[in-house]
Amino acid sequence: MKRTNVIRVLYAREQAEYLEILADRCAALWNAVQYRCRQLFLKGEPVPSYAKLCSEFKECSAYKALPSDIGQEIIKKARKAWDSFFALLRLYRKGELENRPRLPGYWKDRKTGKRTAKVIPVKSPKSYRLTARTLSLTLPADLRTKNGHRLVLQTRGVLRFSGTPKTLELKCDQVKKRWYARQVVEVSKSVRSLKPEKHAAADLGARILVALAVEGMDQQLLFSGREVWKDFLYWTKRIAEEQSRLNRSGRRTSRRLRQLYRMRALRLKHALAALAARVARTLKRHRVTVLHVEDLTHVRDEMDFGPKNLLVHNFWAFRMVRNLITQACERAGIRVAADGTRDSLTCAVCGSRVRRFARHKALCRHCGRTWHADANAAAYMLKVSGSSKGHGPEAGPGKPLRYRWNKHRWQSRAESAASRSGPKAAQAA
Ligand SMILES: [Zn+2]
Known part of the structure; x- marks a missing residue:
């Protein structure tokens, strides 16, 4: 390749x-x-x-x-x-x-x-x-x-x-x-050693950029898009300001404007590339061989488009997330299959319909489990796309592990708490 x-x-x-x-x-x-x-x-x-x-x-x-x-x-x-x-x-x-x-x-x-x-x-x-x-x-x-x-x-x-x-x-x-x-x-393709098949599934969205379910893991991973979009909106605002400034002086573009556009795109790409690297690293650690993702062509209608529906006009961002994840996984020797079925309304454990309430919560009245809707979607995708051994989501929804972007890296709550308490603890001592 x-x-x-x-x-x-x-x-x-x-x-x-x-x-x-x-x-x-x-x-x-x-x-x-x-x-x-x-x-x-x-x-x-x-x-x-x-x-x-x-x-x-x-x-x-x-x-x-x-x-x-x-x-x-x-x-x-x-x-x-x-x-x-x-x-x-x-x-x-x-x-x-x-x-x-x-x-x-x-x-x-x-x-x-x-x-x-x-x-x-x-x-x-x-x-x-x-x-x-x-x-x-x-x-x-x-x-x-x-x-x-x-x-x-x-x-x-x-x-x-x-x-x-x-x-x-x-x-x-x-x-x-x-x-x-x-x-x-x-680059010569790395010869993949014969490993037992192990599956994972990723559900892509706007509020939660990626929900990841890994076979054999009873906890799903959620990567929150909140900070990423906040930053994107900030630069969008700066662009609008520069545009109105240019309009007043009768100009259409400037180097400053091009720099702002560039900055917005680079910052977004930085966050998404780091996300893809983090996903690939996690999968590699769990010895996953196949990652299932959804086929993006039909999902536009049922997706939730994030703050101010920003992504209606930025649908390319999904492609970017998916492409970056695909590239990062390929480098790590993990196959990516675009065959996932997305269904956030079916309980991943018992297969009955769930009721959505409180924005992102889903309640299964049949088995009584409460899911994060995206975690459920990822777990369901994992269940239907080939995890034939069937373990994994059966363990039931534990509290999903959340990661957020701190403008440098993706951190779980525990990691950010540790890095915050670090210097303080040192001061106390
Ligand atoms: Zn259920």
Whole structure:
């Protein structure tokens, strides 16, 4: 499987110039390729294949101004943009898309008409070398100096994945004004040792982001979304303030606004990625092999959408939670199956209908158990999706264990009490 290492690239002033020159030449080649393809397409002729484009542009000055590993990758990227365009066009013609897709565009600023330097893609590790400390790149012939043929840049960050290196992309983050390198590595799949099957189920929601039921554990785990959404709402408010400030001065956007959007998204992602890591760690500790999650396509109607129905417009957040959990579990060698059935109205122990009362409580009148509704949903999902041995929720609902986000990590009440009493106890002593 493929994974991406993201690492920040540092540079001295003259090195920044090299990066800008390279990126500008990339944009020049991209624009030349797109011009050619657009002309042919608009004339009704077929858009040439990658190989054909390569031979066509071999003698072009924009191509020759770049090392071949970068030039070829730009052509490949440009051709891929056409593949996606054609795929979207087919959907549009079938009536599955509302708007007609736009032709792949140029890398240039709409207002000024100037080229915008976006990325420097490098095809193979033949022409770059990335270690934990440095990134070095082959330079085009005219930029080589007596000091060397390569541009050597300091890097900062951790290479999280090791494996066979593939392509690398250098990209300038326009909001942060920083350069980042994204390296794709092919990671060999960890050979899963033969373990006995053990199941768990996760129910996703808004107030409780994840309710987790693990086979053999009589306590469900609940991850509360409260602090996460509070933070999201805070940044949403800041965005609205900035927007009204811009409106008053007749502007539509600003770097500040983009920073606020970025901040909101990053903070949410931080919390959700930490949640996914915590879930994967818990499952691994309990030697779970399969995690069942629900298929999200049909759940929108019956879900509770959290404070101010924030999530009606942010349904992607569920996908994000699910994708992050899937990725974290895969890394831990746990299979994720999207086959869970969600039913919060059936008692996970005896299977009779429950009555919901007091917001999140559910009472089963048949067996007399009181559930947290989401814990019940997770336990029910675990019961119906393959926990054939049947133990687990039969132990009955204990008080579920709650985790909350303290802006740094997910903590259970006991953990946060311990960390709070820690310094106090020290003071007393
Ligand atoms: Zn019951």
